[in-house]
Amino acid sequence: MLKKKWAMTTMALCLAANTVLLAACGETSSTQQTGGTASDTPNQEAVKQEQSGGEEAGADLNGKTIEIATYLSGDTLNAYKQVIADFENETGVKVTLDEYGEDYESTMKTRMASNDLPDIFETHGWSLIRYKEYLTDLSGEPWADELNKAALGVIQDTDGKLYTLMTTGSCLGTAVNVTVCEKAGVDPWAIETWDDFNAACEKIKAAGFTPIANYFTSAGALANANGSWLSYEGAQFNDNEAMLNGTWDWADFKTILDYLQTWFDNGYLYADCGTIKQADAIERCARNECAFIVGIGTSYQTAVTAQNPEVVMAMIPICASKEGGARFCGIGEGASFGIWKDTKEMDACKAFLNYVSEHADGINSAAGEISTLPCQVSKSYGMSLMEEMESHYPDVFYDNLWDRKYMPSGMWSVFQVAAGMFCEDQSEESKQEVIAYLKENYTDLYEAAQE
DSSP, rough: OOOOOOOOOOOOSSOOOOOOOOOOBBBOOTTSSSSSSSOOOOOHHHHHHHHHHHHGHHHHTTOOEEEHHHHHHHHHHHHHHHHHHHHHHOOOOOEEEOOOOOGGGHHHHHHTTTOOOOOOOTTOOOOTTTTTGGGGGOOTTTTTTGHHHHHHHBBOTSOBBBEEEEEEEEEEEEEEEEHHHHHHHHOOOGOOOOOHHHHHHHHHHHHEEEEEEEOOEEEEGGGGTTHHHHHHOOOOOOOHHHHHHHHOOOTHHHHHHHHHHHHHHTOOOOOOTTOOOOHHHHHHHHOOOOOEEEOOOTHHHHHHHHOOOOOEEEEEOOBBSSSTTEEEEEEEESEEEBTTTTTOOHHHHHHHHHHHHHHHHHHHHTTTEEESSSSSOOBBHHHHHHHHHHOOOOOOOEEEEOOOOOOOTTHHHHHHHHHHHHHHSSSEEEEEEEHHHHHHHHHHHHHHHHH
C-alpha cells in the first residue's frame, strides 16, 4: 500500500493555484465576443425583458425576499454586498445573505441532499459538473449574449444552456518574459507544441538565462495541462471517457512524466525548484533572469511589472502535445451566480442577476480577475495580455480546469503530493511509484464520489 501522506507540492503540467487575473473591464475584442446585443431589434429586447423578469418590474418585486449563499470574502464580498444593497434600494426586494466561507462546500452538499437550496448561490467552478441539476437555464437572459468566449468555454453546456452568470474568471496560460526571449533570439509567438517550447528553452539556456521558473511548492499544480496530452483535439491520447467513468488505468500518464523529465535533465528549471515560492519566481523574473512559467494567470505578470516596469511580459496558451493539436487556456469560474430551479421567487432572482450583470464593475475590480462581461471602466492589463494572445493564437480555446472537469473531487492535493515525489526523483522506478500513487487515490476518490 502506497503512502497517502507525502510532502505537498505539485505534479503534471500547468501551475495553477495562484492563478488570479486582473480585473478586466472595458470593451472585449471581436475574438472574445460571442455575439453582442447592439443589433438586437426593440422587439427582441422586449422579448428578453419579458423572459427575464427585468428590473423594470421593480414595483412588482417590492416586498419579496430572496436568500443568497456566498463563499466570497474580503474586498470582493464587500463589493458584492454593495451591489446587493443597491438592488434592495431600487427594487424593494429584501436579500438574506448567507456567508458560508470555508464551510461553503460542505454546507451546500448538505442542502443539496435535502433539496433545500438558497434561491441564488455561487457555483464557483461547478455550474455544469456539480450543480446543473439544481439550477435554472439562463441562456435566454439579456446578458447571456454578452459573455465572452472564455466564459462560455467553461459554463456553456453541450446543448447551449447556461446555468450561471459568470462575472469574473481566472485564466491559466503560460507567462512569458518577452525581454528575456528577445535577448535569447526566441519568438514566443512561434511556440505551438511542447517540442517548440523545449527548443525555445534550449536557446534561452544557451543565452545564459533560466528557461522555466515553475516551482513545485505551495498550492500550484502542473496538472491542468494534462489535457494537452490526454483530452483535447489533436492530443496524443483521448482518455476522457475512461477518466470520467472511473476506469482510467493511468498508463498514458507515463508520457507526461517522460516529458517533464526533460526539464530536469536539460537544466531548464531552477536548481531549487522544489523549495522556491511564487514570490521568488516573481522576483527573479523581474530581474530578467528567467523566461517562462507554465500555467499561471496574469496576476503573475502584473506582480513582475510592478517590481520592474521595464520588463515586457506576455501570455501564450498551453502548448499542444503534437503538431495540429489544440492550444488552450484553463478557465475557472470566479464570481458566478446561479438560480435554484425550485425557487418560489424566480422573477426576483432573475431581476437580481440582471442587475448584477450591469453593476459588476466593483466586484470585478475587487476580485482582481478577468471580466467575462463588458464593463464601463478602463481595460485592465490582464485583459490586454489576453487579447494580445488571441491576436497571435486566434484558435486558442478555453475549457474548464482539467482536474476539475476530469478528476474526482480531492485529486488536486493528490497531484501536489505526486509533484513532490517526482521533483525528488525522476527515475523510471519513481515514475511507476507516482503513477501507482495517482491511480490508487483516483480510484478511491472516484468510488467515494459514487456513494
